Amino acid sequence: MILKSFSEALTAACLLAPSVANAQSDNDLVVFRKAISKNNSHAKNTRDEMLAFMLNNKTEWSMRVFDSSDTIKYPQYILDAVKK
Numbered sequence: 251m252i253l254k255s256f257s258e259a260l261t262a263a264c265l266l267a268p269s270v271a272n273a274q275s276d277n278d279l280v281v282f283r284k285a286i287s288k289n290n291s292h293a294k295n296t297r298d299e300m301l302a303f304m305l306n307n308k309t310e311w312s313m314r315v316f317d318s319s320d321t322i323k324y325p326q327y328i329l330d331a332v333k334k
Contacts, residue, residue, distance in 0.1 A: 269325040270322070273325045282323075284320050286314045
């Protein structure tokens with residue numbers, strides 16, 4: 251059996267939150283803000299403000315994305331891992 255690992259190429263983005271935040275283009279941020287917002291709480295947040303929220307609320311933001319009907323962009327290494 252051969253095991254293959256998938257990870258972010260950028261060391262600075264090796265955590266899930268920065269990887270997901272970096273995967274969002276400027277146009278994708280509208281959908282991403284909606285996905286992680288509760289009562290539109292992040293509607294006007296900058297990318298850095300959203301990342302700060304994500305880093306300080308890891309389970310909360312990921313569950314909000316999971317529960318959201320919105321489709322966000324995922325980092326390439328996650329897409330590659332799912333394809334395999």
